[in-house]
Amino acid sequence: MKLAEIFERIVGPDAGVRFSAYDGSTAGSPDADVEIVVRSPIALAYVAQSPGEVGLARAYVSGHINVNGDMYTLLSRMASIAIDDVPLSRKIDILRQIGLKPLTMRVPLPPQEVKRSRLSQLGRRHAKGRDAEAIHHHYDVSNRFYEWVLGPSMAYTCAVFPKEDATLEEAQYTKFDLVARKLDLKPGMRLLDVGCGWGGMVMHAAKHYGVKALGVTLSRQQAEWAQKAIAEAGLSELAEVRFMDYRDVTESRFDAVSSIGLTEHIGKDNLPSYFSFLYDKLKPGGRLLNHCITRPNGFEPNIRASGFINRYVFPDGELESPGYLIERMNDAGFEIRHEENLREHYAKTLTHWCENLDAHWDEAVKEVGRGTARVWRLYMAGSRLGFEVNKIQLHQVLGVKLHQGGEAGMPLRPSLDWP
Template sequence: MISAHGVAGTLADLVSTVLGDELPIRFRCWDGSVAGLPDAPIRLTFRHRRALRRLVWAPNELGLARAYVSGELDVEGDFVDTLTGLYRLISDGSLRAELGWAARRDVVRAVARVGAVGLPPKPPAEEIRLTGRIHSTRRDARAISHHYDVGNDFYALVLGPSMTYSCAYWDDTAGTLERAQIAKVDLVARKLGLTEGMRVLDVGCGWGTFVLHAAREYGVRAVGITLSQEQARFARKRAAEEGLADRVEIRVQDYRHVPDGPFDAIASIGMAEHVGEAMLPTYGRTLFDLLRPEGRLLNHAIAQNPLVPPRPDRTSFISRYVFPDGELEPLSVVIGALEESGFEVRDVESLREHYGRTLRAWVANLDERWAEAVRLSSPGRARVWRLYMAASALAFEGGRIGVNQVLAIKPGEHGASGMPATRAALLSGRWPGIPHMSR
């Protein structure tokens, strides 16, 4: 590192001592000092000494997140590129999540020299820690509200006109995010073999994109359930405006409390991540019981790479700021839970690279209208979203997490499936002779 006077010089010397020379990082600090490689790809601005205090008390991703969300630590240049550089340093072993005692002593001394010693600062208002029994209906409702009731205008800015908050499907026709999201919900509809008159349940319906598409393009009668009041209001308004209110019903309802099965098909798109491993058997049995024989479930969910264990809740930015109580399970765990519930798994498709591209599109939407995003939410909330989406894009692109569509059926009499003979026929949406409910 190239040293300088002032706070930045102290930080540069500390980094050189603790982590090694010539790291590609440049510091700019609250006293106006600058230090580090002039052309460094990673350029960090410490706007307040509290950022250092946060890192002393939490020398991990949580400390970094608190400093960034609070506005005390900032990034110069492209945000995703900066995170890419930091991740490469971490994965190469240049940066360590846990420091030894000698390194910690040097950190404390350096922080003392720049006047940043003190008690741990209060976490930003955007951080949450839930109470009560995990995955109880009340606690799940609070967790969903924390993430989804940010404001529909804010989500529209980030997600774009489709208001679809899950991985898009970038096929040959999807030149824009909007087209890619429509391609995704249509892919789900084709895999479910939707035909006119079917009765369909969408578990975790979000702002209603799938149920509206299914009703409009396939003539089904759809029920969408969500735990978010704001999502429900928005989806009902969309249904009314599109003249689909007679075929689309939106409920604020837990999946465990749906009383009026059976359904011909069930879609669960980006919802299973909220269920938790302990509740997966309940999730699988509940959806199994809500389907008619030969009915189909499309479970679209993010999966944890089993070779890359998730961070514990106490240091996880995602758990504290984005998805409280959210749990990512390996694909094998999800498939096992579905099979143990009685489902027969018939098709699995990975869309991992598609999600990285989707997240980058969302980050671009946010950055393009940053001032408006801050006005619609708060500076801290906008920063949470930028950090969360950029980091998630890198996680998908690096293979640390994935996303999969699992198609499963509830076997009929004597094991009948109603499935087409080939995968090509499945994806074409042409399912010959499939009976459905006539309610």
């Protein structure tokens, strides 16, 4: 059976996707604006040996499958017919049609895939050394690459769009300012920003609120970039970013703590100690703003350790439900005062990042290699779709450490836009 016939049996004739293969076969509409090209039998070996998203990702990242056209468009059209949803009997039938050779062919893993044996040698999940390696894998790709994808803000977290046509920079500014206003930052306060990335929140708090801000990150490249940016902005008296694990911060009695995009790396078993640690870092009356990606509920599957995201993007990443996170914050001593879901904003943020990568594609490939650029193209387009269809969410949760007498220091009714 020709490869095109197998493809058409999986996706149907009306998927809006063109398919062509090295055996000369084609399927789908010849006028489709997206095309999957199977370039060699090695692609079949990857898919046959790991049926589902991992096999397809390996074939694409290694260049044995090409995608012509927009990746998001392709994924959205095929979302309801993902191969992982194909019944086992159909998978077995497809493997029979392909034959035994792809199952026995030796094919190397793409170098972009995390060596799980390497992580295991560094200890249990979320041990300090293993966390450092996981963060290094994702964040120490190339600062120049991130500048192209993220834009001038260098903010690698969900932006907040004040209006539909806001630019990415306007939306990232709005996000940092929303966090600052929820934390009620004022001149002279001290802020701890854990998992600070390239220092966006630290610099925003120092520049616009006169706050003395300390940020910490496990990425050496991020810390070096941030310290240079802080110096160039003339903020060295107020802002600092350190290359260190948040658990090694010795200072305490901060007025506020922001955690923007770190909780996903903490791990379910470590959440109680994580929130307790942050609670102990605050003065009475201090606030924590926790901003992170979540599952939509406790029933939706977590990030699979064997899946594409864990193997190629966020090693050891874990997502919990918003209810679970709020419960852990509450049990650590925080009184929960506000919560909101910003998932549509993350879909819009990712749309901009995908466009930025496409606009700098040739430069990005030259900087980090075609395989790594393809990992990012696939992961960001898939994440955008995930937020749009409510497979993943983005929640901000505000908690306060009460004074001994129970005072929260919160206004009776904060306005909806947190002025």
